[in-house]
Amino acid sequence: xxxxxxxxxxxxxxxxxxxxxxxxxxxxxxxxxxxxxxxxxxxxxxxxxxxxxxxxxxxxxxxxxxxxxxxxxxxxxxxxxxxxxxxxxxxxxxxxxxxxxxxxxxxxxxxxxxxxxxxxxxxxxxxxxxxxxxxxxxxxxxxxxxxxxxxxxxxxxxxxxxxxxxxxxxxxxxxxxxxxxxxxxxxxxxxxxxxxxxxxxxxxxxxxxxxxxxxxxxxxxxxxxxxxxxxxxxxxxxxxxxxxxxxxxxxxxxxxxxxxxxxx
Amino acid sequence: xxxxxxxxxxxxxxxxxxxxxxxxxxxxxxxxxxxxxxxxxxxxxxxxxxxxxxxxxxxxxxxxxxxxxxxxxxxxx
Numbered sequence: 657x658x659x660x661x662x663x664x665x666x667x668x669x670x671x672x673x674x675x676x677x678x679x680x681x682x683x684x685x686x687x688x689x690x691x692x693x694x695x696x697x698x699x700x701x702x703x704x705x706x707x708x709x710x711x712x713x714x715x716x717x718x719x720x721x722x723x724x725x726x727x728x729x730x731x732x733x734x735x736x737x738x739x740x741x742x743x744x745x746x747x748x749x750x751x752x753x754x755x756x757x758x759x760x761x762x763x764x765x766x767x768x769x770x771x772x773x774x775x776x777x778x779x780x781x782x783x784x785x786x787x788x789x790x791x792x793x794x795x796x797x798x799x800x801x802x803x804x805x806x807x808x809x810x811x812x813x814x815x816x817x818x819x820x821x822x823x824x825x826x827x828x829x830x831x832x833x834x835x836x837x838x839x840x841x842x843x844x845x846x847x848x849x850x851x852x853x854x855x856x857x858x859x860x861x862x863x864x865x866x867x868x869x870x871x872x873x874x875x876x877x878x879x880x881x882x883x884x885x886x887x888x889x890x891x892x893x894x895x896x897x898x899x900x901x902x903x904x905x906x907x908x909x910x911x912x913x914x915x916x917x918x919x920x
Numbered sequence: 921x922x923x924x925x926x927x928x929x930x931x932x933x934x935x936x937x938x939x940x941x942x943x944x945x946x947x948x949x950x951x952x953x954x955x956x957x958x959x960x961x962x963x964x965x966x967x968x969x970x971x972x973x974x975x976x977x978x979x980x981x982x983x984x985x986x987x988x989x990x991x992x993x994x995x996x997x
Contacts, residue, residue, distance in 0.1 A: 737969055784987075847980045854983030857990075903976040910973065 666868030673860065675783065676776050693776035694783055701763040701780070709758070730758060734905050742913045749912060752797065756790065757905040764856060764897030768890065781900075782857040784849060791845035791852075794908045799841070802915035814918035844911050848904060855900050859893045927996035931989040938985030945978035 679691040712727040720728055734757035735750055742749070760781060767779025780786045802811045815837035816830045863886055870882045921929075953971040957964045 847977075847984075850983050850987055851976060851980050854986050855979075858983075858986060899972070903972060906969070906972060907976060 664868075665872035666865055669864045669868030669871070670861070672777055672864060673782060673857070675778065678776065693778040694780045694786065696776070697766060697778050698763065698780045698786065701759060701766050704762050704766070705755075705758045730754075730761075733902065734758065737906055738909055742909065742916060745916060749797075749909065752793075753905045753909060756794075756908060757901050760790070760852065760904055761897060761901035764900065765894070767856070767860070768893055768897065779856055779860060781852055782860055784853045787849040787852040788845075790904070791849035794848060794911060795841075795845040797908075798844070798911045798915045801912055802918055805916060806918055811915075811918055844907075848907060852900055852904055855896055859889070859896055863889050863893070923996055927992040931992040934992075935985055935989045939982050942978045942982040945981075946975060949974050949978065 675692045675694050677690045677692045678696065681689040681691065683689070708723070709727065712723050715724075717724060731754060734754050738747070738749060738753060763779070763781050763786075767777075767781065771777040802814075805811075806814065812834075815834050817826060817833050821829055866882045866886045866889070870879055870886070949971060953967055956967050960967075
């Protein structure tokens with residue numbers, strides 16, 4: 657995706673954002689099943705999330721200690737807004753939202769850890785395909801809930817004009833509302849995907865450019881401000897990793913909620 | 921001016937322009953949120969949730985421009 661590594665150290669640093677294919681597997685139709693470093697880091701994050709919750713769930717105690725305290729804080733942070741937004745019906749989405757939150761958080765944090773080149777560093781959430789995959793899951797859940805709870809007719813009806821519109825205006829307004837709502841339904845997952853991708857890749861780009869500058873112009877005039885900036889930016893990126901995971905899970909809840917209570 | 925140069929120029933100028941609106945929006949949002957929390961600290965949880973949703977929506981606008989800038993930089997050859 658990004659320019660080839662050349663003599664310029666800044667460009668060289670940016671090559672960390674390239675996907676590297678590690679194990680070549682022949683294509684099946686248009687789908688490429690090759691194992692790249694992005695896939696490896698997604699697996700690593702999934703395993704970390706699984707093992708963490710597995711270990712915690714195996715030894716639950718009345719008085720939480722150590723890992724269980726962390727797990728409970730994460731749980732409350734990720735799903736505390738669920739029943740507040742959806743009500744009692746929201747309990748069903750507990751697992752989905754907790755999985756989204758912890759998976760995105762762990763992927764972001766694993767991507768932030770500086771790694772040697774031998775480990776082929778990559779952040780899966782800095783790839784639009786990964787975030788789009790997550791957003792498509794939210795889209796499918798949202799539309800499924802909308803169609804199942806209201807039926808196709810009832811759900812589509814909630815996209816039309818609200819009651820109280822004069823008869824004469826109803827037909828053109830209905831057409832307009834329908835098109836706008838239909839577009840809106842597709843823009844929701846798009847903005848989810850682009851937000852996570854944009855935030856992650858923007859943070860990594862800034863850090864990598866600064867590190868590249870630091871290597872390119874090896875003088876105290878550049879090293880001190882750029883180095884300080886990288887340290888501050890890294891701390892900010894840890895914060896952003898939390899906020900983005902939180903926003904993704906919160907907005908998924910809001911979207912599912914609007915589908916469940918469509919027309920109210 | 922050839923196409924890649926024009927695309928780079930457009931990416932830079934466009935990204936700068938695109939941050940103006942969300943910047944104003946996030947500024948207003950943060951100001952009013954802190955005002956609201958100062959006025960009613962007991963409602964800070966709900967206010968914070970609304971703040972973060974608004975923040976995400978405002979920020980998404982700049983990110984759309986960021987994606988367009990990336991497309992301009994790396995797709996126009």
